[in-house]
Amino acid sequence: MKKTMAFAAALLAASVLSGMASAKTLVYCSEASPANFDPGTTTGGNDFDASSRTVYSRLVEFKHGGTEIEPGLADKWEISDDGLVYTFHLHPGVKFQTTDYFKPTRDLNADDVVFSFDRQFNKQNPWNGDKYLPNLTWDYYTGMDMPKYVAKWEKVDDLTVKLTLTEPNAPMLANLGMDFASIVSKEYADQLEKAGKMADFSTKPIGTGPFQFVDYQLDSVIRYAANPDYFKGKEKIDDLVFAITPDATARIQKVLAGECDVAPYPNPADLGTIKANKDVTLLDQAGLNIGYMSYNTTIPPLDKPEVRHALNQAIDREALIKSLFQDAGATPAENLIPPTMWSWNKDVKADAYNPDAAKKVLEAAGLKEIQLWASDRVRPYNPNFQRAAELIQADWAKVGVKAEIVNYEWTKYRSEGKKKDRPGAFQIGWTGDNGDPDNFFATLFACSAIGVSNYSSWCDKDFEDLIQKAKKTSDQAERTKLYEQAQVIFAKEAPAFLLAHSQVYAVVRNNVSGFKMDPLGIHRFDGVDKAE
């Protein structure tokens, strides 16, 4: 009987859904299967594309195609003068999605917001631990230092939420636009808890985002429908389909054959074919990352800025980038942050290639030997540390500096490399999280990051004052000025050799409009349309 019922239900679903074929459908060939659909518990870009950016919304959002913050579920917010209290005013009448597995009885309110964060740190919350899912680690919540900065979340009234911090931290706003900060439904959570089906929360998501979840066939296809109640207005496409296609060449062939409309991350070798095809467009952008090489600024003669500049000048950066990134290309880095990020200082330029000048300085400084570190791991900001090391070694040999290449396996490489007294030049890089300059400057070069992620052991008072002040200032225009100055000091002091920001690509069929490359590396389908 049960089987017959299931069969009948399946038939019904099939007939209902087959009727959708005439609707406007956009197919995205995604690169990997999502781990699950609860963005608080996952870490991959593909997880977020499939959950937070489709199904959910946040208090604040990143501007489509940028790193600036704009209103989301919160129409407006106030920050107290001491920078400790954030008061968010929620958009009234926001509806959670109605699906065959959940029918909301109330609109979004402050309880949902408080619950969305509370579950990520409060051990007493039943959704924090094993009762919900086994081995939960809430990586982003802890990774972004939220436990350190957040004192409490409070409901003021149904449409007002108050966040109190332990110390002023301007990047907090950007953190709240991140995927882990997606707002979930407390009513849905309560219902599942009561029914003893808590795990469903991660497989059948309910949010307030532009698309609602329809079905997921494991490792194969994810289906969404436009959310008819979306508070920013229903999307132009009716159905959104993720066809999971891990092989890059197959993905591109699918776009070329019209089997999908958008695909990310083509193989560099296929870029020529894509450019030659008149039905598709290749989009590209400098990624939110930086590849660089840190000098230990505490060990002579690397403690002198002129020596570090000379080492930079001795490297033929253009040839190095060409050899490393080949057809994929990369944007040579002028600053630590990529040009897509707000506060990027266009007047700052990296050291130009000048081996003759370099040779003189290095000879005078008596630098004859140096350690040059490399690891085996392929990173988005540096596809081949070893090759880079060999090329730099050759360049330095020309100016009379003999480099000894030091190799370690990736985890050991980083633990050895971050030691305060590690000698020489250390190749590393960073991929940004929240599009806030603090996430680059403070994470990588704050005095407090020495021994953690400040591989240059560089602590410059002027630079430190600027970035700490910027961290505590809420006004973005003011912060922009501070970071611009910080970049000038960084260029003058040269604690590192800046390599490049790797290029990110996506392929889009020409009848698709409104799809934008996102500096945060996410793929969003709100505002996207497709001509028949």
Place this chain on the structure above:
Amino acid sequence: MLRYLLNKIALLIPTLVGITICAFAFVRLLPGDPILAMAGEHGVAPARYEELKEQFGFNLPIWEQYARYVGEVATGDFGVSISSKRPVLEEFKTLFPATLELSFFAMVFAMVIGIPAGIFAAVKRGSWFDQSLMGTALVGYSMPIFWWGLLLIIFFSGYLGWTPVSGRIGLQFFFKPITGFMTIDSLLYGKWDAFRSALSHLVLPAIVLGTIPLAVIARQTRSAMLEVLGEDYVRTARAKGLSAARVIGVHALRNALIPVVTTIGLQVGTLLAGAILTETIFAWPGIGKWMVDSIFKRDYVVVQSGLLLIALIVMAVNLIVDVLYAVINPRIRAA
């Protein structure tokens, strides 16, 4: 017969222990600390590191970790995926039909072409057909699956547009799985379009996955046929004046097929290994792709248990082949 069967089963026990040790050790021998690997670019605070180590049981002595693992597996608990948080066995059950369906069609492709080609080559021994067939078989056997798959996609899907690039079925078809086999489910729902779509999606991956077994089967059939064709009873059959078709089809082939059946059974291991690459290229949602994804995600629970489950299946099939062989060929039982 019973003694033979028990013998074979007894032999499985050390194999089984060996496999659990391999699966367990393999994951721990991978370079890099699994907890740090999971933490990604951010790294993890020392206190949190210890906490996670305890949570995942990495703080226990290695033998205790192994004993715990074997104990769990013995009770049918294959663990929970680190990334998806779903039970490994549940994911395996969902994905296995896709692999089975693909393997089945790959095998059908390999047999339908391999056996007749082998017979023909044996009958026309030394001819240009025989020479070129055996040459082609060698090429097929040495072909890197990855390259072969992409080549077929670019030519048949990209250039000619005859076949879909990847996936299991056209995206417009959407039904809840009943058996998990697309070809069967589409028929159960009475959707001919869907059935055709499922078949067309099977063509390229089945050819790619079936290429190596095809080469092996063709060569095996040829050599078995050659051996049988030289036997006295075949000469007798010919002397009786039977038609060539009858001599080859009935007298020779029946006997030649015994080693071929064994070969086919033993190709299951090849198919499952090949599925890892084929499924990744063709975005085929089976266990091969699942394993590759898990390796990239450093999901050691899935890698460890998936390895074990696949090994169990290969072992079971090999056991069945051994038994079948004994049934077909009584001489084996006595040996």
